[in-house]
Amino acid sequence: MCGIVGLYLKNPSWESRLGALFEPMLVAMTERGPDSAGFSIYGDEYDAGIKLTLQSDDADYDWANLADRLGAAFAGVDDWYRNASVAVFKLAAPEAELRAWLAEQAPGVRVLSAGQSIEILKGVGLPATIAERFNLKGMKGSHAIGHTRMATESAVTLQGSHPFSTGLDLCLVHNGSLSNHNRLRDKLRREGIVFETDNDSEVAAGYLTWRLAKGDSLSQALKGALKDLDGFFTFAIGTRDGFAVVRDPISCKPAVIAETEDYVAMASEYRALAGLPGIQHARVWEPEPATIYVWEHDGAKVEAA
Amino acid sequence: MTDYSSNPTLRESATYGRDVIHEIQRAAETGIYDIRGWGAKRKVPHFDDLLFLGASMSRYPLEGYREKCDTRVTLGTRHAKKPLVIETPVTIAGMSFGALSAQAKEALGRGASEVGTSTTTGDGGMTAEERGESTKLVYQYLPSRYGMNPDDLRKADAIEVVLGQGAKPGGGGMLLGQKISDRVAQMRTLPKGIDQRSACRHPDWTGPDDLAIKIAELREITDWQVPIYIKVGATRTYYDVKLAVKAGADVVVLDGMQGGTAATQEVFIEHVGIPTMAAIPQAAQALQEMGVHREVQLIVSGGIRNGADVAKAIALGADAVAIGTAALIALGDNHPRYDEEYRQMGSAAGFYDDFQEGKCPAGISTQDPELSQRLDPVAAGKRLANYLRVLTLEAQTLARACGKSHLHHLEPEDLVALNVEAAAMARVPLAGTDWVPGQRF
Amino acid sequence: MKTVDLAEQSLRALNQSLHDGEMLSDIREWRVTNTDGAHNIACGLNDDISVDIDGHAGYYCAGMNQRASVTVHGNVGVGVAENMMSGTVRVTGDASQSAGATAHGGLLVIEGNAAARCGISMKGVDIVVKGNIGPMSAFMGQAGRLVVCGDAGDALGDSIYEARLYVKGRVGTLGADCIEKPMRAEHQEELAALLEQAGIDEDPADFRRYGSARELYHFKVDNASAY
Numbered sequence: 008m009c010g011i012v013g014l015y016l017k018n019p020s021w022e023s024r025l026g027a028l029f030e031p032m033l034v035a036m037t038e039r040g041p042d043s044a045g046f047s048i049y050g051d052e053y054d055a056g057i058k059l060t061l062q063s064d065d066a067d068y069d070w071a072n073l074a075d076r077l078g079a080a081f082a083g084v085d086d087w088y089r090n091a092s093v094a095v096f097k098l099a100a101p102e103a104e105l106r107a108w109l110a111e112q113a114p115g116v117r118v119l120s121a122g123q124s125i126e127i128l129k130g131v132g133l134p135a136t137i138a139e140r141f142n143l144k145g146m147k148g149s150h151a152i153g154h155t156r157m158a159t160e161s162a163v164t165l166q167g168s169h170p171f172s173t174g175l176d177l178c179l180v181h182n183g184s185l186s187n188h189n190r191l192r193d194k195l196r197r198e199g200i201v202f203e204t205d206n207d208s209e210v211a212a213g214y215l216t217w218r219l220a221k222g223d224s225l226s227q228a229l230k231g232a233l234k235d236l237d238g239f240f241t242f243a244i245g246t247r248d249g250f251a252v253v254r255d256p257i258s259c260k261p262a263v264i265a266e267t268e269d270y271v272a273m274a275s276e277y278r279a280l281a282g283l284p285g286i287q288h289a290r291v292w293e294p295e296p297a298t299i300y301v302w303e304h305d306g307a308k309v310e311a312a
Numbered sequence: 313m314t315d316y317s318s319n320p321t322l323r324e325s326a327t328y329g330r331d332v333i334h335e336i337q338r339a340a341e342t343g344i345y346d347i348r349g350w351g352a353k354r355k356v357p358h359f360d361d362l363l364f365l366g367a368s369m370s371r372y373p374l375e376g377y378r379e380k381c382d383t384r385v386t387l388g389t390r391h392a393k394k395p396l397v398i399e400t401p402v403t404i405a406g407m408s409f410g411a412l413s414a415q416a417k418e419a420l421g422r423g424a425s426e427v428g429t430s431t432t433t434g435d436g437g438m439t440a441e442e443r444g445e446s447t448k449l450v451y452q453y454l455p456s457r458y459g460m461n462p463d464d465l466r467k468a469d470a471i472e473v474v475l476g477q478g479a480k481p482g483g484g485g486m487l488l489g490q491k492i493s494d495r496v497a498q499m500r501t502l503p504k505g506i507d508q509r510s511a512c513r514h515p516d517w518t519g520p521d522d523l524a525i526k527i528a529e530l531r532e533i534t535d536w537q538v539p540i541y542i543k544v545g546a547t548r549t550y551y552d553v554k555l556a557v558k559a560g561a562d563v564v565v566l567d568g569m570q571g572g573t574a575a576t577q578e579v580f581i582e583h584v585g586i587p588t589m590a591a592i593p594q595a596a597q598a599l600q601e602m603g604v605h606r607e608v609q610l611i612v613s614g615g616i617r618n619g620a621d622v623a624k625a626i627a628l629g630a631d632a633v634a635i636g637t638a639a640l641i642a643l644g645d646n647h648p649r650y651d652e653e654y655r656q657m658g659s660a661a662g663f664y665d666d667f668q669e670g671k672c673p674a675g676i677s678t679q680d681p682e683l684s685q686r687l688d689p690v691a692a693g694k695r696l697a698n699y700l701r702v703l704t705l706e707a708q709t710l711a712r713a714c715g716k717s718h719l720h721h722l723e724p725e726d727l728v729a730l731n732v733e734a735a736a737m738a739r740v741p742l743a744g745t746d747w748v749p750g751q752r753f
Numbered sequence: 754m755k756t757v758d759l760a761e762q763s764l765r766a767l768n769q770s771l772h773d774g775e776m777l778s779d780i781r782e783w784r785v786t787n788t789d790g791a792h793n794i795a796c797g798l799n800d801d802i803s804v805d806i807d808g809h810a811g812y813y814c815a816g817m818n819q820r821a822s823v824t825v826h827g828n829v830g831v832g833v834a835e836n837m838m839s840g841t842v843r844v845t846g847d848a849s850q851s852a853g854a855t856a857h858g859g860l861l862v863i864e865g866n867a868a869a870r871c872g873i874s875m876k877g878v879d880i881v882v883k884g885n886i887g888p889m890s891a892f893m894g895q896a897g898r899l900v901v902c903g904d905a906g907d908a909l910g911d912s913i914y915e916a917r918l919y920v921k922g923r924v925g926t927l928g929a930d931c932i933e934k935p936m937r938a939e940h941q942e943e944l945a946a947l948l949e950q951a952g953i954d955e956d957p958a959d960f961r962r963y964g965s966a967r968e969l970y971h972f973k974v975d976n977a978s979a980y
Binding site: 344456457460461462463465466488489500501502503506507509511515516517522525526528529532533534535536 | 764765768769772792793796797799811812813816817819831832835836838850851854855857870873874876877892893895896912914915969970971972973
């Protein structure tokens with residue numbers, strides 16, 4: 008039960024302003040989700056290997072030491088930087104080996120995201136606090152999706168905060184409430200998907216991870232989600248160079264999309280879009296139920312499920 | 313009827329008892345599920361399984377007839393400019409005109425007003441009789457929005473947004489054609505005599521994030537004057553109460569599975585929801601964790617029958633209780649005087665639950681003009697007032713015995729349980745021990 | 754004409770003024786600016802004033818309207834004119850879901866498209882949509898008229914009671930118990946009057962009429978598949 012926002016820039020010259028444009032969108036959804044907030048931001052591409060966003064609950068965590076150890080174990084770290092409770096590392100190594108090494112060598116450090124472009128930042132507290140903590144305003148990139156959470160059943164924790172990573176450069180945010188996630192979680196666990204919480208949205212994320220790992224395209228995976236996930240949802244999904252929106256067939260949870268030549272923006276409520284430049288002349292509409300909307304950099308593309 | 317119990321050669325199946333066999337036969341004959349009124353009839357752990365620890369040496373009792381034991385409760389202190397003050401923490405639950413006759417609604421208003429408490433509209437709008445005779449009237453805002461209008465909204469002393477009720481959490485209301493009289497049809501904008509199916513979800517919001525905006529709308533329309541209640545059926549109570557508070561409720565109304573209904577599927581009444589006693593500690597825990605216990609008030613309903621139930625509900629964390637079934641009985645429902653008529657309908661006084669048929673001989677759950685005339689609203693209102701006074705006096709008696717100068721000073725620590733189930737659900741120790749199952753080991 | 758700038762004044766102050774009989778006796782025309790999608794603008798009005806809302810509005814705009822004439826120059830969020838009793842609400846752009854939900858009277862005109870559940874549980878309101886409407890529109894519609902100049906989404910008029918539906922374009926699917934009905938002269942007249950009232954230039958002859966088959970009015974075993 009939450010607020011969702013997404014901003015996908017079509018005009019590359021706006022990328023230096025992504026954070027500044029996106030932050031007010033996130034903060035505008037505070038009333039829908041005052042418990043926690045998070046966002047994933049795509050940019051600062053790293054092609055030579057993998058970019059990991061790591062998080063620790065220990066405010067004094069020695070990230071420099073971790074960088075040294077990672078470098079020793081994996082033939083060097085190309086770059087790393089710290090941002091509040093998270094740190095981003097860039098290095099050339101296979102994802103699975105990195106995750107295994109971290110689980111063993113740095114217990115307590117969480118992998119919030121992995122990919123070439125994505126960084127996920129999230130935390131418990133008001134959206135404005137989270138945005139400020141990570142200096143969202145100053146961030147650059149091509150697209151971002153965010154979430155403000157009003158926790159329904161699972162705990163108010165960092166792990167329960169959205170976005171949920173669903174695979175390399177892929178993440179999902181959810182507004183609504185699923186009704187069949189527990190059995191599905193068990194099934195996906197048997198298939199090797201790892202879950203950290205009893206959160207319904209994490210199951211949706213895990214479901215996409217599973218389908219994509221089996222070779223589905225994003226659209227195919229989302230079509231599967233429309234069939235296999237029961238309950239109410241509006242999802243926004245980020246990919247390395249794309250952005251998707253899908254609502255369940257009943258579509259009680261709100262969504263509004265605005266598109267101009269420069270961007271596609273999506274939010275639970277228009278309020279979040281009101282401050283965007285050129286919004287007065289944007290095409291503003293409500294996405295249809297059970298319809299998958301995908302934008303990629305080769306142009307907008309809408310498919311009916 | 314032949315009494316088979318004395319014949320030792322006959323063995324009744326525990327799984328396929330005569331009632332079960334009858335229901336299978338009935339289903340096979342008609343092809344439609346059984347619909348009835350009343351609440352859950354199966355035995356569930358209840359307040360009867362709890363006992364008070366009266367004062368003796370370690371605690372001092374209050375004198376029964378001289379020392380004050382306050383019963384006044386203020387509802388809606390969180391946001392409302394005009395909170396609702398009731399003189400006794402026993403209110404009348406929402407029951408619709410349609411399900412009940414106009415006379416019954418009037419009697420409820422009269423009885424409640426006489427003792428300074430509130431009554432509540434239901435799914436079908438506000439009648440002039442009811443508003444006229446109720447000094448404190450709560451206006452229900454339901455998924456169907458039958459008879460819903462802003463004039464009545466502004467006349468209400470509080471607004472109760474109904475998400476569900478204990479008899480059927482997750483289900484919508486139902487009113488069968490026999491009770492859709494001209495007046496009911498006109499109030500609900502329905503054709504006369506149809507079987508009306510009410511919605512289970514509100515038409516313009518779903519979930520707490522959107523409810524927050526709906527509550528803001530109701531406050532804007534009423535200029536923030538009156539309290540806004542959120543009523544839920546008891547299921548995932550801990551979460552639902554937290555979300556009601558987050559969405560901005562002034563008061564949470566919690567209806568346990570024993571709560572009554574005018575008509576719904578038997579399978580729903582008996583198989584959905586949790587007992588009232590089990591729900592209250594969950595609600596109190598949620599309110600306490602959010603730091604709003606007794607600031608956001610909790611009204612509990614579902615199986616409140618006597619002053620002991622009232623006192624126990626309050627001790628577990630309620631600020632007030634609401635009665636429905638018991639209020640109808642006080643008005644005259646299921647009275648032995650009508651036994652012969654109940655029997656003609658295949659029931660008996662004390663068993664009658666076919667409120668949907670509209671043939672209530674007591675003139676309560678009916679729209680038949682002749683039957684309705686049988687209920688004298690003044691006399692019935694008087695009976696209800698008497699009953700409400702007894703509930704209050706009984707609750708005071710128990711509170712004084714525990715040394716409390718206000719009913720709200722009762723606490724879970726004043727209670728023990730008679731059996732393990734009640735101890736676990738109410739989260740109080742098994743009598744004579746300090747063992748709360750699932751809590752301390 | 755009084756202008757209220759929501760960037761300067763709170764929504765609460767605006768609505769309080771719009772409920773203030775004394776103030777309204779002097780000022781009959783209002784304009785609201787800088788709305789930025791705010792919720793609950795001009796809800797609970799009860800006087801025959803006119804309110805022009807410049808820009809997009811959020812949820813429940815003009816909710817429970819009585820007598821007033823409200824025009825939104827933009828889009829509206831969920832539940833515009835929900836439970837309206839009388840008066841007129843006009844939206845120049847699109848409406849989100851549940852437009853005119855449970856409304857008992859008055860006229861709601863949407864010049865753009867309306868999303869899912871337009872006219873859900875309508876109880877006497879007249880709704881005229883110049884564009885398309887989404888799925889499950891007029892769900893459980895009890896009374897009133899819904900006119901759609903574009904297309905209607907799936908499950909139109911599901912479980913409908915006595916509401917009357919007129920659609921010019923394509924209907925996705927009809928909901929349970931909703932059927933096409935003959936368009937007789939009195940319906941042409943009724944529709945012509947509604948279109949004229951809404952200020953929309955369409956030929957009533959181009960529309961089809963839908964309404965209740967009244968098969969679900971009583972619980973019957975034969976209907977079990979529809980429940």
